[in-house]
Amino acid sequence: MFFTMGPANKDHHPALRCAVGVFVPLITLVLLQRLDLAIFASFGAFAGIYGRNEPHGRRLVLQLRAGTLMLAVILLAALTAHAGALPAFTPAGRIWLQVAATTLVAGACSLIVSLWRLRPAGSLFHIFAFAAIASVPHQPPLWQGMLVAVLTVAFSLLVGMSSRVVPGQRRPWNWSAPVRLTGPERRAAWQEAVGYLVAAGLAGILATVIGQRLGIGHNYWAMVAAVVPLVGHTTRHRISRGLQRILGTALGLALLAAILLLQPEPWLTVLVIAACQFGAEMFIARQYLVAQLFVTPLALVSTLLVAPVPAGVLLRDRLFETVIGAVVGVAVVLAPALWRQWKTGR
Numbered sequence: 143m144f145f146t147m148g149p150a151n152k153d154h155h156p157a158l159r160c161a162v163g164v165f166v167p168l169i170t171l172v173l174l175q176r177l178d179l180a181i182f183a184s185f186g187a188f189a190g191i192y193g194r195n196e197p198h199g200r201r202l203v204l205q206l207r208a209g210t211l212m213l214a215v216i217l218l219a220a221l222t223a224h225a226g227a228l229p230a231f232t233p234a235g236r237i238w239l240q241v242a243a244t245t246l247v248a249g250a251c252s253l254i255v256s257l258w259r260l261r262p263a264g265s266l267f268h269i270f271a272f273a274a275i276a277s278v279p280h281q282p283p284l285w286q287g288m289l290v291a292v293l294t295v296a297f298s299l300l301v302g303m304s305s306r307v308v309p310g311q312r313r314p315w316n317w318s319a320p321v322r323l324t325g326p327e328r329r330a331a332w333q334e335a336v337g338y339l340v341a342a343g344l345a346g347i348l349a350t351v352i353g354q355r356l357g358i359g360h361n362y363w364a365m366v367a368a369v370v371p372l373v374g375h376t377t378r379h380r381i382s383r384g385l386q387r388i389l390g391t392a393l394g395l396a397l398l399a400a401i402l403l404l405q406p407e408p409w410l411t412v413l414v415i416a417a418c419q420f421g422a423e424m425f426i427a428r429q430y431l432v433a434q435l436f437v438t439p440l441a442l443v444s445t446l447l448v449a450p451v452p453a454g455v456l457l458r459d460r461l462f463e464t465v466i467g468a469v470v471g472v473a474v475v476l477a478p479a480l481w482r483q484w485k486t487g488r
Contacts, residue, residue, distance in 0.1 A: 377475060
């Protein structure tokens, strides 16, 4: 399971759509010299990740829901950033505000994603989007950021429908009503939301406390990594995802270091982001470790567009926070089984 490769399922189709969905908005911002808005475009483009192999009608519904939820997360993140900039918050208080708010987003979005039957499951993207935007120190005007996000979501929806121009790809529109969750599924959704809340919260607290002592930042990367092991049908699969996250991140950082040595111009950086987005979508459903080779530089290069930091610091923080988060996530996965075993043995 750790190194096996799943079968292909026309993965190049959604991969190309996702790559185009992020490339066009970002290259437009490069031409407009408004890279301060790039983070809003990057996360708005996440709407295109959903409904990857669904018929057009169903895909449109899922992407519309996913885009609406992402826009709400982006708006809350920007408002949190503006609130944290108020004189009432010290720098430390601002960090803890972001941890608390991101934790709530982790649980709430996990529940909504389950209730709406969105795939990919979980709230990993929402945690990443919220925390990344909320941690940007110098926010652009709110209306500009939201305008870029809305336009990017709309563009992603258009790209999602683009294959209908090919006669062989056209199918009758299917507007079937969504299937409601059964009682057991609803209970599982609530339990999963609690798991996301606990994993993200513990990882955020631990990463913040340790990071402040060691001078390591980007605590939200630990929160993102902590929820990775929560996706899976078996405990073994979930633990494997946690280990794959660590190893894949380490390999991805080596690729990122090579990219940073080239010191790419902004337009070339956008090409790298699009290429990494394509690679991530090609393998994310087939081999999580391989996908991390592309996810890691994708996430960090996108961060560098908005908030440049020394390369060494970036690489160190990513690896450190990923290890903390993955360990916490695996612990949360194992905790229920260990608790039941302890009660049975007592």
